[in-house]
Amino acid sequence: MPDPAEHDRQKPLRPRAASAAKKSTWLIYVFGALGGLNWGYDTGVISAALLYLREDLDVGAWIEGTLVAALMIGAVVGAAVGGYFSDKYGRRAVLWATAVVFIIGPVGMALSPEWITLTVFRFVTGIGAGLAALILPVYLSELSPARLRGRTTALYALAIGVGQFLGFVIGLAFAGDISAGEVDGWRWMLGLSVVPSLLFAAGLLFVWETPRWLVQKGREDEAWEILHYDRDAAEAEREMLEIRTTIEAERTAGRTVREALTQPWVKPALLIGLGLAFYNQFMGINTVVYYTPTVLQTVGFSAEDAVASNLIVGITHILAVIFAIAMADRLGRRPLLLIGAAGAMVSLAVLGIAGLTMLPGEEELEAMEAAGQTPEAGAVGVITLVCITLYIFMFQASWGSIVWVMLGEIFPLGVRAAAMCLATTALWAANAVVAFGFPPLLDAFGVGWVFLGLAVSTLTGLIFCWVKVPETKGRSLEEIEAGFRQTGSLAVVPGTKRVVQWETDRPRD
Template identity: 40%
Template sequence: MKLKVSNGLIYFFGALGGLLFGYDTGVISGAILFIKKDLNLTSWTEGIVVSSILLGCMIGAAISGGLSDRLGRRKVVLMAATIFCIGALGTALAPNTWVLIFFRMVLGLAVGSASTLVPMYLSEMAPTAIRGALSSLNQLMIMTGILLAYIVNYLFSSIEGWRWMLGIAFIPGLLLLIGMFFLPESPRWLLKQGRENEARSILNQMRKGRGVEEEIDEIKLANQLEQEQGGWKEVKERWVRPALIVGIGLAVFQQIIGCNTVLYYAPTTFTNVGLGASAAILGTVGIGIVNVIITAIAVMIIDKVGRKPLLLIGNAGMSISLFVLGIVNALSGPTAAASWTTVICLAVYIAFFSLSWGPVVWVMLSEIFPLSIRGIGMGIGSVANWLSNLIVSLTFPKLIEQFGISTMFIVYGIMGVLAFLFVSTKVSETKGKSLEQIELELRNKSLEKNRMDMPHFLNK
């Protein structure tokens, strides 16, 4: 029997996986400066150490969605929290490069699971009117985790303490493990399992008794439409295809517009334009602060402005800052002016990313898939995201060595323009709609398209 906990604690502990996600992906940006020297890494082994977590992320994202559809969201988050703790200790104590790479992959299992489950859990627990804000709480926690990683990196940079940087992730991992013991299961998942009384009890607690029966009826209707389907069979259905295209497209574009080259390699970028190691890490702390502040603003406005407008605004700002960054560095070289331009442009880029593609992509991935395959759909989107992340992160050090940092940022700017066109033509707004309404609209659009595709005489 779980203790009754407040909505605030449910949302906080539900999103704590996001903080671990952010810390474990962000901490390597500063730690790699000292790991590289301590373990004598080449540009390729540097890329492998940074990106090895992403291979684990792909596996975690691939299996956690389907597992959560079978076992429940809460149990799989508990498993992920345990792996977070093991991975944090393993990376901190690694005696050599290959053991470090192995435990970075183990850690990735938990990070990939968190990327799938946290936004899904929050979206299924949240009332429609504030679902975007609560789902965005995951991204706010990710950015807070990244900022925390940058601060820890700076504090331990004077002693080159990369093991401490990596090991401190054990503390929030343990908090998540303890907290999840007291959190309820997703009522939508419980209804899917036929456990209506448990779902009603949780919804009554969270909604204070308001609109509970209507919400249950809506979920039941969606379940009825899906009762003969589910699993990979439904993923292949024609009516689900638009959601898959949007989900995979958003997940891939979030990475190839360069976001994680900024997060993982910001100190490396700063040292390339003339800053020292401590100054470079301190520069990333400033970027991390911008990150958190702007993400907090995004949480407040996403349910007012909408998902699609934020994506488009973000694309414009990010692409412009990348083009300016690339051109200025190409023309001026490693000068003081170039250093400050780099800091300012990366801060502007991160501000627009934190306002848009950071929170909105994960919110939309948690909204657009039907309930019966939401776990699998989130898994597919997350795998696409982590695969793109892996390719970008693994190749970035070598590509900088080959083509220079200016060319790379211009290429990412061009990707931003392509992402703008994708959102304009393929993405539909989900603001103000319940998860069940989004699903019914997806079904109805497919039926309408089927009717339009029929020969004219059959439509009469």
């Protein structure tokens, strides 16, 4: 393997050009993360839109679940095909395809005459969300140096949070008096997601391809220049050598993608990725995001107050992700995941217990309905809103942000897109199941039992993290891959609560 320092094409940028490039690098990370803005907006605004479109289009719980789940089913499709296209045509090309889909979907949703057409365009928008969830963590992790990777990849989660908050604001702005027949504001709510889509497309005019993909395609001159944008000469040389070494090892192995994914040393990384993706959804986050107004109505809030309460959820989400960005490269990924799962579990358990013990029973509700009365948001309403807010902070400061960082880190370069495809497909499939099943489950069992069930699911996620998830803070992508290659398994160091190390006494694969 030639020494990159001696390669005549590996000359650093001129000092002035290098300085200008470094100053603009954070703008590239921000532009790259903007795809999360649209996904966040769509997932945020639907919670308010549901209160109105169910009246305007006369839909019940099952159709409501179908409308919400359509986006996730489309995302499964987007995640399933995105890996192939990203390996063949590049990360940046798939980002452009994502932007186009994100522009088409909102216009179709706003103009939908009935729920079937709306479902179709929700599905189309979901394809874009799946592509974004697949490619953006990979793109940001491959583009940024190891010392910044936690913060830059978490920008994607921040964009999702900002998008959700904007969705909540627009939902409140177009909320009407349902009793007065003001129910068509949902069209503006859904259609205005074309604005973040256009911002994302504009941002793509300024982003680069990733060095790792360029080296895979034999375009080392371009890769070398990009590496120098936010790395000093020694760091760029070391990373270029690591990339070349990794790619050469994968080419020498000569395996197909399927064979590579089933190698013994790859399986632990794949298991961790699939587990993180699964629990990212089965801890109930999108149940809370999509249905917060519905749940608050159940405990006595009016439709307008329930939609307004979403602003609290949105602000909490943004603050939590900012906290995660600050701590991901300091405290580490694994401690944040463990603390977040514990806090989310407690919040869900309290929600469940309050729902079972403090809400009026069926007979009491029937008596109130007969008397023309409606439940009021008393103590149980306050507890519900406080617990939802605490849950949002604990989850988004950990699993909602760090999972995207780790999914972009742990998979080997040669199968990164394919493995990310499997993980994001699993994530969106779990999202669809949760979103589709929540309205019927809420009708059948009530708030209490549903949230207790999610608390149990979160406990299993906490156990999974404790047993399986390693710490990746401060390691280059190539170092993480080398760790898996050397071991074939991971081990928690006995007697500690924070350290997961690679076993190094096993032979290489």
